[in-house]
Every structure is written in structure tokens, then in C-alpha cells.
Amino acid sequence: MLGEGILKGLAETARNFFGSFVSKERLTTVQFPEERLPQPEAARNFPFLVYDGDDSQAGLRCVACQICEKECPPKCIFIQKSSDKKPDYIGKQQFYPAVFNIDVSVCMSCQICVEVCPFDAIEMDNAFELSTTDRFRGLLWSREQLAKPNSYFHNIHPATAAEVDERLAEAKARAEAKAKPTVAASTTSQPDSQTTTS
Amino acid sequence: MTETMDQIFVLLKHRILAHSPVSVQPIFSAALSAIAILVVFATLFALTTILERKGLGRFQNRYGPNRVGPFGLLQPLADGLKSLTKEDIVPHSADGVVHMLAPIVLVVAAFLGYAVLPLGRNMTAINLDAGLLYFFAASSVVELAIFMAGWSSRNKYSLLGAMRAIAQMISYEVPLILSTITAVMAAGSLSTGAIVESQTGYSGIWPHWFVFTPWGFAGFVLFMIAGIAESNRSPFDLPEGESEIIAGYFVEYSGFKFALFFLGEYIGMFAICGLAITLFLGGWAAPFSFLTWAPSYFWFFAKLLVLIAMLIWVRATLPRLRMDQLMNFAWKFMLPMALINLFAASTWHFTPPGAIRWIVGTILIAVPYLLLGRGLMQSNKLEKRTYRFAD
Amino acid sequence: MSFAIIAVFTVAGALAAMTLRNLVHCVLALVVAFTGLAGLYLQLGAQFVGFAQILVYVGAVAILIVFAMLLTQSHEPLAHLTVAPGWVTSSLVAVAVFVILAWSIRSSAVGARSIQPRPEITVRNIGDSLMSQFVVPLEVTGLLLTAALVGAVTIAMREQRMNR
Known part of the structure; x- marks a missing residue:
């Protein structure tokens, strides 16, 4: 009969209408700022620099090798190498980034910087509320803003962080085992670096 | 007390008028009514936008706007401020004067119809002898405004939208007017006040509304369908089909002019609903004889809100029609049904009251409906639609 | 007073409809003239004719003209005001018709008739x-x-x- 389908449709929408007041399962909307869904483990948005220890600047793993800067497809990373060196986690003398900037508005969250980093110094963050009222300085993140502790990394990506820690510990152990016979050599290199700074 | 409550606005108007000199009283009286109508219906428009958005949300299992103010009730205010502060863009090649006039003509024409709607007992702005004719004359100007908007924008989409809108409105005006004629025949007058007066009686507790007769019910349904089409609302909103012609005749309008179009559309919709109430749902009359203590204007607005809710419900349910479906529906179904309904109504008047009248009246409408429906279904081969790619 | 306003309105609309270059503008001016005519009818107390004028002429005839215009030819406005050839003859004919009509009305018995009170004509x-x-x-x-x-x-x- 003509019009039967319309009545059926009206009944269906009416059921939705009253059902949405009665049963909460019907309302699938998550009221965002107040309610948040947990982010999936693999969620990523913007890179950050991992540091070990307590000092966010001294503990940076980054050695300013500039591989990420070169590999970054949209060229949003800017690194200036330091003139001096400091020891890294295994005690080897390395440069460190005097300036490390990433432009939030240019970054495309591709994670290539993370893939290419040989030192596991840069990792992807899952924070996504990066909006700011200043579109120039506010979107250009410096070393200080990018640095986040390793515990934070463990917090957001536990599996990857554990893997990275394991790898680093292994590397450190290997380096120590190698360095044991030549402890003197490593100690002699330290004054060496001091001379370069002075 | 009930009497005073019922007539409170009329008395208030007389009280105000008593303070003005006699020479300006007619103009002053008209101005007072006009201001009241403007304020009340503009407020109702604001209220409806938020109710519609919240209602549509619930129909689609969403919350709807709930951020501005308590339960999102201040959303219309935010929308209004936004549209006021937006830049008013006029396209370079647009026809400036016509482009500016179109929304104004639309809103004025949409508001004109309210002059003859009885909003309560003795609450008609002008009780014209040819009230219904006036209403349709005023609403026919809307078509012109839409054409002005579509043409002056110098945009293919807006011109297409305007042509669609005009074609649709002209086609549906025929069944719209034909379906009102049944009520005019029953009341024996074109005056909206007289039409309401003829429905105010009660048998027992049941009212004498025209909708409670076979022809009145059919007329009401036909009128509402044609009215929805006339006010370009979903499912007949293809003049502004976003997916094909972006927004139809008001593509090139922004800021406050766009808000005026929006206002005009809703005002037109309220006017059509108000006319449907006047013609078929007993105007300001109470639905049961024991409810007559409530003021008449209360009943009018209660019915108006119910009809608006119906329209929102329909909007939430039905998808947009295609142009050929729209035209086929108008000329192959609506027009014959309106004519048959006219015949049924006149048969009703010439049959003595009683059960036989009901049976004859129902058969006269139901049988053609079924036959027409079956015929249309067969000729169009409307089967269950299968989709090649969607499954 | 109100007659003067409506008359000026109507005549201005009619003149604009003849002289404007853009055809759509002409139609819109014609609508103004139609509306003015409806106003005149209403002023004379002929409600039915007045509203029917708006309903039929503004709502239907104007739209019909618009459709005919948009569907038939390109509506580019003309570069200059065109005057039909033989406009002298046609305006002479128009004036002559006006004179004859005015003369016949003046000389007919209508003018001598006393004005009767207007009958109340309802739609009924x-x-x-x-x-x-x-x-x-x-x-x-x-x-x-x-x-x-x-x-x-x-x-x-x-x-x-x-x-x-």
C-alpha cells in the first residue's frame, strides 16, 4: 500500500527518539573534553625528545647527528650542533643539539624521524591538543618544550619503551664489556674533551 | 477570570490604544499587532532552531547541541550573534540591488501571511473577508523573492536552485489550494476567522474539527504534504540539495542575509502550519470541551508546536526526493487526490448526517487512494531497490 | 494621498519596465506595477480583485514571464537603449487612442451620473x-x-x- 513504508520509517525514527532518552547505549557520542576514550597503543601525533635522568636538557639522548633533519619529508626539524661534546649514556663523548626546533604546523606525523634515529632519542607522542593562540612562536617548539622523560615514554607506549630500554641496556652492556680492558683510554679521553671546551 | 486570561492580550491592546489620539488609532493598532507577531514568531523561530537540532539529534541517537548555556539552550543566541558579525559578501558579478532586496522581500512576504491567522479568540490582526486568498497571495510573492535571490547571485547553482524551487512551489500550490477549498466549502467563507468559528462546537466532549471527517483528514494530510513542499523542507528540500547544487538559491548569501533566508523559511513553515491549524485543526479551539478553560492562544501555540514537531519527525525520517519523483508525486498523486477529496467533501455536505455519511465519505477517499497508490506502484515498478555497489 | 502614492508607484514601475535594459529588471519592475495596481484595487475596496491580482499576476504571470525569458534566450543586457523603428507612428496611434477614449468617456453619460454609495461587495x-x-x-x-x-x-x- 502506498505510504506504508513512510509509516514504518516514522515508527523507526520514533523508536530511536524515545530510545535515546531511555537507554544510554544508543547514544554513542563521547562528550569529548569531559569524557575521553583511551588512546590506542599505536596512537601517534607529534615527536618528542626522550631524556634520561632528572635534568631535561642534560639528559637528552639526542646527539645532534641531524639524520632526522635530513630525512624529515616536510622539513620541519631544525637542529644546530653544539660546539662542545658531552658524554652520552654509555659514556662516549658526543655532540648535543644546541638548538632543536620542530614546527608543529609543518609536521605531518609520519614517524620517519623515529624510524631513522639511531639513538632512540626521538619518539612519537600521542598528545594532540596542541592548539595555541600564537601561530608563529607558539607553533615552533624548542628543545625545552620537546624534552620529555623516559618515564613518560613508558607511560604512553609501554611496549615500545620497554623494547627501546632493553636495546639501550644491551648496547651499554656491550660497550662496557668492550671498554673494560681499556678503562684508561676512556679516562684519558675525558680530559681530552675538556681541552676542546676550554 | 478565564475570560480575562483568554482575552488578556486583546484587553491590553485596547488599554494601550485608549491612550493614543483617535486619528492615529487604526495605524497604531495595526502596528501593535505587527510588532506582537514579529516578536512572537521570531522568538518561536529561535526556539525552533534549537528544538529542531536537539530533536534531530535524538532521532539520530545523538545529543544535539548542548554546549552553549544550560542544555545548549542559548545556541540560537550564539548563532544569531555569529550571523550578525559575519562578513556580508556580495559576489563581484552579482546584481547588487536585487541581491540585497531578495532576502528582504522573502521575509516580508513570509510575515505577511500572519495578518490573517487567528492566533486566539479575537486575536486576528486583520479579519479580512477574503483572508485565505490574501494568505495565498502573500505566499506567492515568496516565489518571486526566491527567483530574485537565485538570479541575482549570478551563479549556476543558485539559478538552478531557484528554478527548482519555483517549479516545485508552483506545482504544489495547486494541491495546496485545492485541499483548502474543502474547508472553505464546509465553513462557507474565505475568512479565516469564520472558518475557525465553524469548528468551535462540541458533540459531547469531541470537537467539531474538520480533521475528524474523512475529507477533512485527507485534506489535512494533502495540505501538510503540499505545505512541506511549499516551504522547501525535507523531504522536499531539493531546491537546496547540498549534495548536488550546494545550497540552491542562497549559495551566495552570507552573514545576516543568509540568516534572513533561514528566518524566512521557518516563518513560512510556521505560517503553513498555522493555516493548517486554522483550516483543519480547529484554530484556537480546545481539543476537548472540558479543556475550554485554558486560553485560546495557548491552544493555538500548542497545536503549532505539535505540528512543528511532526515536521521535524518527518525531516528526520524521509530522504530527499528526486526531481522527477517530486513532479510525478505532485501531478499524478496529489492533484487527483485533491480533486477526489473535493468531490468527497461535497458528497458529505449533501448526505444527511449519520453512519451512512461516514461510510460513503470514507469509501470515496479510501478506494481512489488504494487504486491510485496501486496504479502508481505498478507503473513505476517500485520494487525493493537493489544496489549494485553498496552491498 | 494614498492614491497619489500608489499611482506614482505604479507608473514608476511601468515606466521602469519599459526603459530598463536588463530584461529581468524589467520583469521585476513590472511586478512593482502589478503590485501597485493591486494596491489601487484594495484602496477602492475590491478585496477579491486586489488579492487575485497579486496571486495571479505576481505569483503566476511574472514567474511565467521569467521562465519564458530564461528558457528561451540569453538574457545579456542590451548595450544601449533601443527604440523600435516606427516609434513615431506607434506613439501617434497611442496618443490618438487615448484621446478618443478620453473624449468618449467625457462625453458619455457616465460622467453626468451621480456617484452612488458604494455597495458592500463581499467575496460571498x-x-x-x-x-x-x-x-x-x-x-x-x-x-x-x-x-x-x-x-x-x-x-x-x-x-x-x-x-x-
Whole structure:
């Protein structure tokens, strides 16, 4: 009969209408700022620099090798190498980034910087509320803003962080085992670096 | 007390008028009514936008706007401020004067119809002898405004939208007017006040509304369908089909002019609903004889809100029609049904009251409906639609 | 007073409809003239005719003209004001017609007739007389219009078949 389908449709929408007041399962909307869904483990948005220890600047793993800067497809990373060196986690003398900037508005969250980093110094963050009222300085993140502790990394990506820690510990152990016979050599290199700074 | 409550606005108007000199009283009286109508219906428009958005949300299992103010009730205010502060863009090649006039003509024409709607007992702005004719004359100007908007924008989409809108409105005006004629025949007058007066009686507790007769019910349904089409609302909103012609005749309008179009559309919709109430749902009359203590204007607005809710419900349910479906529906179904309904109504008047009248009246409408429906279904081969790619 | 305003309105609309270069503007000016005419009818107390004027002329005729114009030719505005050849003759004819009409009205008995109080004509009266006294003319008009409609549909359909 003509019009039967319309009545059926009206009944269906009416059921939705009253059902949405009665049963909460019907309302699938998550009221965002107040309610948040947990982010999936693999969620990523913007890179950050991992540091070990307590000092966010001294503990940076980054050695300013500039591989990420070169590999970054949209060229949003800017690194200036330091003139001096400091020891890294295994005690080897390395440069460190005097300036490390990433432009939030240019970054495309591709994670290539993370893939290419040989030192596991840069990792992807899952924070996504990066909006700011200043579109120039506010979107250009410096070393200080990018640095986040390793515990934070463990917090957001536990599996990857554990893997990275394991790898680093292994590397450190290997380096120590190698360095044991030549402890003197490593100690002699330290004054060496001091001379370069002075 | 009930009497005073019922007539409170009329008395208030007389009280105000008593303070003005006699020479300006007619103009002053008209101005007072006009201001009241403007304020009340503009407020109702604001209220409806938020109710519609919240209602549509619930129909689609969403919350709807709930951020501005308590339960999102201040959303219309935010929308209004936004549209006021937006830049008013006029396209370079647009026809400036016509482009500016179109929304104004639309809103004025949409508001004109309210002059003859009885909003309560003795609450008609002008009780014209040819009230219904006036209403349709005023609403026919809307078509012109839409054409002005579509043409002056110098945009293919807006011109297409305007042509669609005009074609649709002209086609549906025929069944719209034909379906009102049944009520005019029953009341024996074109005056909206007289039409309401003829429905105010009660048998027992049941009212004498025209909708409670076979022809009145059919007329009401036909009128509402044609009215929805006339006010370009979903499912007949293809003049502004976003997916094909972006927004139809008001593509090139922004800021406050766009808000005026929006206002005009809703005002037109309220006017059509108000006319449907006047013609078929007993105007300001109470639905049961024991409810007559409530003021008449209360009943009018209660019915108006119910009809608006119906329209929102329909909007939430039905998808947009295609142009050929729209035209086929108008000329192959609506027009014959309106004519048959006219015949049924006149048969009703010439049959003595009683059960036989009901049976004859129902058969006269139901049988053609079924036959027409079956015929249309067969000729169009409307089967269950299968989709090649969607499954 | 109100007559003067409405008359100026109407004449201005009519003049604009003749002189404007853009055809759509002409139609819109014509609508103004139609509305002014409706205003004149209303001022004379002829409600039915006034509203019917708006309903039919503004709502239907103007839209019909618009459709005809948009569907037939490009509506680029003309570069300059065109005057039809032989405008002198035609304006002379127009003036002559006006003079003859004015003279005949002046000299007829209408002018000498005393003005009677205006009868109260309601829509009901119009309906009654249309359905009783003037039922034959009404039906003939209806038949004529239907015939025109059927004719138009036939012409349109034949064209469609030729296109195939």
C-alpha cells in the first residue's frame, strides 16, 4: 500500500527518539573534553625528545647527528650542533643539539624521524591538543618544550619503551664489556674533551 | 477570570490604544499587532532552531547541541550573534540591488501571511473577508523573492536552485489550494476567522474539527504534504540539495542575509502550519470541551508546536526526493487526490448526517487512494531497490 | 494621498519596465506595477480583485514571464537603449487612442451620473454571482483555458518525439 513504508520509517525514527532518552547505549557520542576514550597503543601525533635522568636538557639522548633533519619529508626539524661534546649514556663523548626546533604546523606525523634515529632519542607522542593562540612562536617548539622523560615514554607506549630500554641496556652492556680492558683510554679521553671546551 | 486570561492580550491592546489620539488609532493598532507577531514568531523561530537540532539529534541517537548555556539552550543566541558579525559578501558579478532586496522581500512576504491567522479568540490582526486568498497571495510573492535571490547571485547553482524551487512551489500550490477549498466549502467563507468559528462546537466532549471527517483528514494530510513542499523542507528540500547544487538559491548569501533566508523559511513553515491549524485543526479551539478553560492562544501555540514537531519527525525520517519523483508525486498523486477529496467533501455536505455519511465519505477517499497508490506502484515498478555497489 | 502614492508607484514601475535594459529588471519592475495596481484595487475596496491580482499576476504571470525569458534566450543586457523603428507612428496611434477614449468617456453619460454609495461587495457575493448569473462565461473561460493547456502539452510532446 502506498505510504506504508513512510509509516514504518516514522515508527523507526520514533523508536530511536524515545530510545535515546531511555537507554544510554544508543547514544554513542563521547562528550569529548569531559569524557575521553583511551588512546590506542599505536596512537601517534607529534615527536618528542626522550631524556634520561632528572635534568631535561642534560639528559637528552639526542646527539645532534641531524639524520632526522635530513630525512624529515616536510622539513620541519631544525637542529644546530653544539660546539662542545658531552658524554652520552654509555659514556662516549658526543655532540648535543644546541638548538632543536620542530614546527608543529609543518609536521605531518609520519614517524620517519623515529624510524631513522639511531639513538632512540626521538619518539612519537600521542598528545594532540596542541592548539595555541600564537601561530608563529607558539607553533615552533624548542628543545625545552620537546624534552620529555623516559618515564613518560613508558607511560604512553609501554611496549615500545620497554623494547627501546632493553636495546639501550644491551648496547651499554656491550660497550662496557668492550671498554673494560681499556678503562684508561676512556679516562684519558675525558680530559681530552675538556681541552676542546676550554 | 478565564475570560480575562483568554482575552488578556486583546484587553491590553485596547488599554494601550485608549491612550493614543483617535486619528492615529487604526495605524497604531495595526502596528501593535505587527510588532506582537514579529516578536512572537521570531522568538518561536529561535526556539525552533534549537528544538529542531536537539530533536534531530535524538532521532539520530545523538545529543544535539548542548554546549552553549544550560542544555545548549542559548545556541540560537550564539548563532544569531555569529550571523550578525559575519562578513556580508556580495559576489563581484552579482546584481547588487536585487541581491540585497531578495532576502528582504522573502521575509516580508513570509510575515505577511500572519495578518490573517487567528492566533486566539479575537486575536486576528486583520479579519479580512477574503483572508485565505490574501494568505495565498502573500505566499506567492515568496516565489518571486526566491527567483530574485537565485538570479541575482549570478551563479549556476543558485539559478538552478531557484528554478527548482519555483517549479516545485508552483506545482504544489495547486494541491495546496485545492485541499483548502474543502474547508472553505464546509465553513462557507474565505475568512479565516469564520472558518475557525465553524469548528468551535462540541458533540459531547469531541470537537467539531474538520480533521475528524474523512475529507477533512485527507485534506489535512494533502495540505501538510503540499505545505512541506511549499516551504522547501525535507523531504522536499531539493531546491537546496547540498549534495548536488550546494545550497540552491542562497549559495551566495552570507552573514545576516543568509540568516534572513533561514528566518524566512521557518516563518513560512510556521505560517503553513498555522493555516493548517486554522483550516483543519480547529484554530484556537480546545481539543476537548472540558479543556475550554485554558486560553485560546495557548491552544493555538500548542497545536503549532505539535505540528512543528511532526515536521521535524518527518525531516528526520524521509530522504530527499528526486526531481522527477517530486513532479510525478505532485501531478499524478496529489492533484487527483485533491480533486477526489473535493468531490468527497461535497458528497458529505449533501448526505444527511449519520453512519451512512461516514461510510460513503470514507469509501470515496479510501478506494481512489488504494487504486491510485496501486496504479502508481505498478507503473513505476517500485520494487525493493537493489544496489549494485553498496552491498 | 494614498492614491497619489500608489499611482506614482505604479507608473514608476511601468515606466521602469519599459526603459530598463536588463530584461529581468524589467520583469521585476513590472511586478512593482502589478503590485501597485493591486494596491489601487484594495484602496477602492475590491478585496477579491486586489488579492487575485497579486496571486495571479505576481505569483503566476511574472514567474511565467521569467521562465519564458530564461528558457528561451540569453538574457545579456542590451548595450544601449533601443527604440523600435516606427516609434513615431506607434506613439501617434497611442496618443490618438487615448484621446478618443478620453473624449468618449467625457462625453458619455457616465460622467453626468451621480456617484452612488458604494455597495458592500463581499467575496460571498462574487462567488454567488459567479456560480449563478455568470456560470456560463465562467465555464467557457475554464474550457478555453483547459483547451489551451492541452494544446500546449500536445505541442511540447510532439517536439519531444521529434527529438528522438
